[in-house]
Amino acid sequence: MRIGNKNFDLTNQILIMGILNVTPDSFSDGGKFNNLDASLRQVEKMITDGADIIDLGGESTRPGHTQISDAEEIGRVVPMIEAISQRFDIPISIDTYKGSVGTAALQAGADMVNDIWGFKYDPTLADVTAKYQVPCVLMHNRTSQNYQNLMADINSDLQESIDIALNAGISKDAIILDPGIGFAKDYAQNMETMHHLEDLQRLGYPVLLGTSRKGFIGLTLDLPVTERVEGTVATTVIGIMKGASIIRVHDVLENKRAAQMTFGILKGAPWTNSI
DSSP states (O other), X not given: OXXXXXXXXXXTOOEEEEEEEOOSOOTTTTTTTOSHHHHHHHHHHHHXXXXXXXXXXXXXXXXXXXXXXXXXXXXXXXXXXXXXXXXXXXXXXXXXXXXXXXXXHHHHTOOEEEETTTTSSOTHHHHHHHHHTOOEEEEOOOSOOOOXXXXXXXXXXXXXXXXHHHHHTOOGGGEEEEOOTTSSOOHHHHHHHHHTGGGGGGGOSOBEEOOTTOHHHHHHHTOOGGGOHHHHHHHHHHHHHTTOOEEEESOHHHHXXXXXXXXXXXXXXXXXXXX
């Protein structure tokens, strides 16, 4: 898969997507990287630690978050995208569900769209993604936690997002799926989704796993958000064993090493871009 100016082989390597939130209220690192210099230092650190992609978000999507205007979100992300693009050679993913924000971000130099609503909140984002011919991450989400059959319903919901993408003209080989851990799922449903993650393989697309420091880890270990690195690493290992190709995390170095070790055991050899 081509992301930005780089080609990735998702059958022979695991990609690490480093999270950069330029928000005051994200659940894990809100306010830490609002300053441009602080953000650039964090990007440099994540690249050094082994990140393959930077996922930039300008609006918190934690439980109970307050939605901000498109203009405010654009004002947060566009200067960051421009600065990162000028200083580093790494693909940038824009974490948004809004068509206007996606347009501004892609015009500024973003290389990928990561939509927590899988194009269902604002279908124009699918048209924007198709226009700029960039890959997209379609995450599972819905407005309730009522499921008849959890994994079958997740797959059905994701197929709806896939259909929106394909109908907009997005290439099949530019689509990545995310099971949406922590979104529209209670503790038991998050655990079940992790346990049956391999079921997403039936849809035929690469899978991104985003569990970093999330609440179900805190509940399992009875630990605050600042002490969930090991729990996240465990989900990374399980996720790769169950078919995930991209791991979205705050703590790049620890998860990169765990991914390399897991991949090496599964494949009998490490990938070639090891740190």
